Amino acid sequence: MEEEFFFESNEDAQRSIERYEEMIRNQDQYFFDAGAFEYIVDFYIEKNDPVKALQVVDYAVLQHPYATVFLVKQAHLFTLTNSYENAFNALQKAELLEPSEPDIYLLRGNIYQNTERYAEALNNYEQALLLAESTDEILLQMAYVYQSMGDYESAISYIKLSLEQNMENQDGLYELAFCYDVLDxxxxxxxxxxxxxxxxxxxxxxxxxxxxxxxxxxxxxxxxxxxxxxxxxxxxxxxxxxxxxxxxxxxDKYEEAIEVYKQTFEYEQPNADTYCAIGECYEKLEHMDTARSYYKKSVKLDANMADAWFGIGVTLNFEERYFESLHFYKKAIDLEAENPDFWFARADAYYKLGQIDESIHAYEKVLEYNPVDVEAWLDFSTVLYEQGRLLEASETIADAIKNNPDATELYYRMVAYLFALGMQADALSYLETALKSDPDKHYILFEYLPQLQDNSAIIDVINRYIK
Incomplete structure (x- = not known):
C-alpha cells in the first residue's frame, strides 16, 4: 500500500521521520515529497549515520528520479563512506539532469582532492566558481589544494580572494597564517x-x-x-x-605568565600543555615543589607529555636528588628519543652520580642529535679530561670545532688540552686563532686551567692582541 505524506511545517517535518521509520519497520512503501525526504536525509547525516541516510536517499531517488538534489546527496554520502566510484556515477547522472548545479563540481572536486588528483580537483572547482553565487568557500578549497601541492604562494592568493568576499571567515585567517609561517x-x-x-x-x-x-x-x-x-x-x-x-x-615575566595561563581555566578545561607551562614558570622561579605539582597534573592528564616528565626530573635534579631524576629523564626520553635536552640532563645526572660510562654515552647522544650545542661539547670533553683521557678530550673538541667553527670558546678550550698534552706549538696556533676571533674571551683559558697564567709563551701571545 502507498501512503502520501506532504511536507508542510516543522511539526510535519519531525513527523516525517517517525513515518519513515514506521515504513521501514512495516516493510511498506509510503510516498514523501522532496522536502520531507531532504529533512529525513539531513536528520541522519546530523546523527552521523551515513548508512541510514544513504538508505533514505535511495528511496528518494526512486520516488523523485529527476531531483538533482538527491543525486548530489547520494554522491556526498558515498564520499563519506569512501565509495568514490559510486559517488562519481551519481554526480554524472546529476550533471546530465542539471549541468548548472555548482554542488556537482564542488563535490567532484572534493573527491579528486581526497584522492590527490589535484589538477582535476582544481578544474572542477573552477567550474563551480563560474556557477556558484557565493564563492568564498570554493576559493578556500582551492587554496587547500595548492597547499597540498606545496604551492603556498598560490594558496595565499586564493585565501586572500576568499577573505575579500567573506571577511568573517576565521578559517581563512588561520590558513593564511599557516602559509606565511611555512614560507617564513x-x-x-x-x-x-x-x-x-x-x-x-x-x-x-x-x-x-x-x-x-x-x-x-x-x-x-x-x-x-x-x-x-x-x-x-x-x-x-x-x-x-x-x-x-x-x-x-x-x-622572563613568570609570575604574570602564571596568572595568564590560569585564566584559560575559566574558559576551557585545564589541559596538559597549560599545566606543563605553569610548571615551567614555577621551575624558573625556583619554586620546585609547586613546579613539580603542576608537572604531575600535566602527566596525569596526558601520560605522553614528555616535557612534563622531564620537568619533574629537573626539579629533582635541582634538589640534588639525581638518582630519582634519572627515572623521569628516562620517561621523557622513551617518549622523545631524539631530544638532545633530555639526553643532556641525563648525562649530567649520571656524571653527578659518578656513573661515568653512562654519562659519556648520554653525551654522545646529545651531540648526535644536536652537534651545534657548544656547552654539551665543552661538558663532554671535561668529563673525558677528568678521566685522564686527554687525547679523547682534544679529539672531541676538534669535532666540536668542525661543527661550530665560529665558537671561540672551543678554540680556547683546545689550547688548554693541547698544553696538557705537551703539544705547545699546536696550542699556540689555536690560541692565535681564538684571539683573532675574540680576544676578550681569553679569560676562559685561565678559568679552566689557572696554571696557564704562569706560562710566558701564552702571556706573550695574549699581550700582542690585548691593548
Missing amino acids: KQEESIKFYEQYIDTDPYSYAAWYNLGNSFHKLNLFEKAIDAYDYAILIKDDFSSAYFNKGNALVQL
Whole structure:
C-alpha cells in the first residue's frame, strides 16, 4: 500500500521521520515529497549515520528520479563512506539532469582532492566558481589544494580572494597564517593582518594571528599587545591567553605568565600543555615543589607529555636528588628519543652520580642529535679530561670545532688540552686563532686551567692582541 505524506511545517517535518521509520519497520512503501525526504536525509547525516541516510536517499531517488538534489546527496554520502566510484556515477547522472548545479563540481572536486588528483580537483572547482553565487568557500578549497601541492604562494592568493568576499571567515585567517609561517614570511603576514584590522578592527582572529607573527619575530611586547586586543574582543579566547603567557615567559615575566595561563581555566578545561607551562614558570622561579605539582597534573592528564616528565626530573635534579631524576629523564626520553635536552640532563645526572660510562654515552647522544650545542661539547670533553683521557678530550673538541667553527670558546678550550698534552706549538696556533676571533674571551683559558697564567709563551701571545 502507498501512503502520501506532504511536507508542510516543522511539526510535519519531525513527523516525517517517525513515518519513515514506521515504513521501514512495516516493510511498506509510503510516498514523501522532496522536502520531507531532504529533512529525513539531513536528520541522519546530523546523527552521523551515513548508512541510514544513504538508505533514505535511495528511496528518494526512486520516488523523485529527476531531483538533482538527491543525486548530489547520494554522491556526498558515498564520499563519506569512501565509495568514490559510486559517488562519481551519481554526480554524472546529476550533471546530465542539471549541468548548472555548482554542488556537482564542488563535490567532484572534493573527491579528486581526497584522492590527490589535484589538477582535476582544481578544474572542477573552477567550474563551480563560474556557477556558484557565493564563492568564498570554493576559493578556500582551492587554496587547500595548492597547499597540498606545496604551492603556498598560490594558496595565499586564493585565501586572500576568499577573505575579500567573506571577511568573517576565521578559517581563512588561520590558513593564511599557516602559509606565511611555512614560507617564513612573518613581515608579510604582519603587513596583511595590520591592513585587515584597519578594515575590520573587531576581528579577534586577525589580532590573534598578528600576535603570533610578532611572537615568531621575537617582538614579544607587540605580540602581547595584539593578544590583549584579541582578548578584549573575545574575552573567552583561551588560545590568546595561552600564547600571551608564552610571550610573557620569553620576557622572563613568570609570575604574570602564571596568572595568564590560569585564566584559560575559566574558559576551557585545564589541559596538559597549560599545566606543563605553569610548571615551567614555577621551575624558573625556583619554586620546585609547586613546579613539580603542576608537572604531575600535566602527566596525569596526558601520560605522553614528555616535557612534563622531564620537568619533574629537573626539579629533582635541582634538589640534588639525581638518582630519582634519572627515572623521569628516562620517561621523557622513551617518549622523545631524539631530544638532545633530555639526553643532556641525563648525562649530567649520571656524571653527578659518578656513573661515568653512562654519562659519556648520554653525551654522545646529545651531540648526535644536536652537534651545534657548544656547552654539551665543552661538558663532554671535561668529563673525558677528568678521566685522564686527554687525547679523547682534544679529539672531541676538534669535532666540536668542525661543527661550530665560529665558537671561540672551543678554540680556547683546545689550547688548554693541547698544553696538557705537551703539544705547545699546536696550542699556540689555536690560541692565535681564538684571539683573532675574540680576544676578550681569553679569560676562559685561565678559568679552566689557572696554571696557564704562569706560562710566558701564552702571556706573550695574549699581550700582542690585548691593548
